[in-house]
Amino acid sequence: MSALLTLDNLTVTYDRHPAVHHVSGFFRAGSLTAIAGPNGAGKSTLMKAIMGELRPAEGRLRHQLARSDFGYLPQAADINRRFPISVLDTVLLGAWRHTGAFKANGPKEYTQAAEALAAVGLSGFDRRPIGSLSAGQFQRVLFARLLLQDAKVILLDEPFTAIDARTTQDLLDIVAHWHGEGRTVIAVLHDLEQVRTHFPETLLLARECIAWGPTAEVMSAGNLLKARMMAERWDDGAGICEPPVGGASTNGVVA
């Protein structure tokens, strides 16, 4: 499988302080990759950079994808659930890519939304305001919206945090289905067992790339220890440094 999305010595900063530092490598088309690493490792920052919400301070992202090719599930904490919108209308937002933002949804979109809600086990919830849902029910709604979106690349930021085992399994089944359809799925995860069991590839991040490749190789005790030690040494006031001589850790791209 070829490179779909390449990180080329990518550095992303907040006020010149790097949160993602000299990361190089690529996501293969159709791959299913976990992004793992300690708190503050830059995982969400990397997702936002891939979505184009944050601009690189150095290096670049290379791909031939349009903005509408990406489907994004942000961290639950970043979503305002007080907005007065129904479950059905939230799911229908996923159809914008096809209908355009200002066109009315037709019978096709309503049928797809009903099918997506059935697929996530929420038939009958159409008219409920999203603010009245449990965290797990709301996460199912967001997955239904992604089902409608039909994106080539799906980015999930901590999709299973605070979600019970049954819902997690149902949503993992959807992730596996997307992978089977040849979509490229990238998910930020904290549960290392989940990573090992369900994600064939892993990017282990600690601001820098510790390792990126087959999960069994990446999630070695040595790499996990290295990530933890790097996190303990972080200086939040540090600036950008020169790229490492000979290139940053990569999964195949020469820095």
Ligand SMILES: Nc1ncnc2c1ncn2[C@@H]1O[C@H](COP(=O)(O)OP(=O)(O)OP(=O)(O)O)[C@@H](O)[C@H]1O
């Ligand atoms: N909007 C912001 N302004 C300034 N600094 C930020 C901002 N967002 C994140 N940071 C900092 O960037 C670093 C990386 O944060 P990020 O949220 O990307 O990490 P993470 O790996 O997703 O962490 P977690 O596992 O805790 O969700 C942290 O030091 C964080 O404090």
